[in-house]
Amino acid sequence: MHPALSIILFTTFSGLGYGLAAMLGLGLLDPANIATKLAHVLALALISAGLLSSTAHLGNPQRAWRALSQWRTSWLSREGVMALATFVPLTWSAWLAVIEGRYYWLPGLLGTAMSFVTVFCTAMIYASLKSVQAWHTRLTPACYVLFAAAGGLVASAFFAACSAALSPLLPLAALVVLAVAWWVKAQWRARTRELSPLSTPESATGLGYLGRVRLFEKPHMTENYLTREMGFRVGRKHAAKLWKIALAAGAVVPAVLMLLLSAMGPGGAGDVAVAAGALLAFVAGVLAERWLFFAEARHAVMNYYGGE
Secondary structure: OOOOHHHHHHHHHHHHHHHHHHHHHOOOOOOOOHHHHHHHHHHHHHHHHHHHHHHHHOOOHHHHHHHHHHOOOOHHHHHHHHHHHHHHHHHHHHHHHHOOOOOOHHHHHHHHHHHHHHHHHHHHHHHOOOOEOOOOOOHHHHHHHHHHHHHHHHHHHHHHHHOOOOOOHHHHHHHHHHHHHHHHHHHHHHHHHHOOOOOOHHHHHOOHHHOOOOOOOOOOOOOOHHHHHHOOOOOHHHHHHHHHHHHHHHHHHHHHHHHHHHHHOOOOOOHHHHHHHHHHHHHHHHHHHHHHHHHOOOEHHHHHHOOO
């Protein structure tokens, strides 16, 4: 699949925003601190920026509102409805923290639950597609939710460090969730590598009884939507190298820095820089992971275009 920059940015930054909002909803940070107030604002900004970037991939962005009416059957519509509904408790919590400097459990817990449900709906847009065999697994929503939680914990550790109120348990929790998230992603990738295509040129054309089917002539003389969006190819060596980069930046570096942050304790010299480094590395790793998520996926329609 074509790894569109708008979708990569959307899934990465909105996931980070929802993860941070979910952790804030649990009351992990003191709402009286300036850093916590900024965290609420940043979470809403990341979610808004991510959702806006996703509209750049639409053919007619001005008609995006129509997708909200299909929530009974479409995961894309459910995601849109949940995203709008989740703004209510998140904005409520942000108002209480930024303006009144206090935490209230009702909007906080509602925002946490609805944030994870929204991320789940985003993941199900891809997991529900039987035509993309690599995505059609329960591991896809598990990866999305776990990455959102891991990003939220790493970001929370950063803002706690900025307030000199970092509990050693917070970076340790981030370390555990990071390990689980990347382990599940590794399982997802291993499954993809072992897949046997359910749809082949032989089954797609119904000519398999004659033997191996080869493309005699392209269906179109020029590029069209299908070849542009679903005909992207990435070399195995390039993908393997990028996976190592994603794993190093998104898993190893943040995990080591979170462990170091836990050992340093609250108010330690340089803990803000360490936490910032962990957050930036995690974001870079997830960006690479999301690029591979799309670039390595094979759509069944490419059977008609000579896809192997």
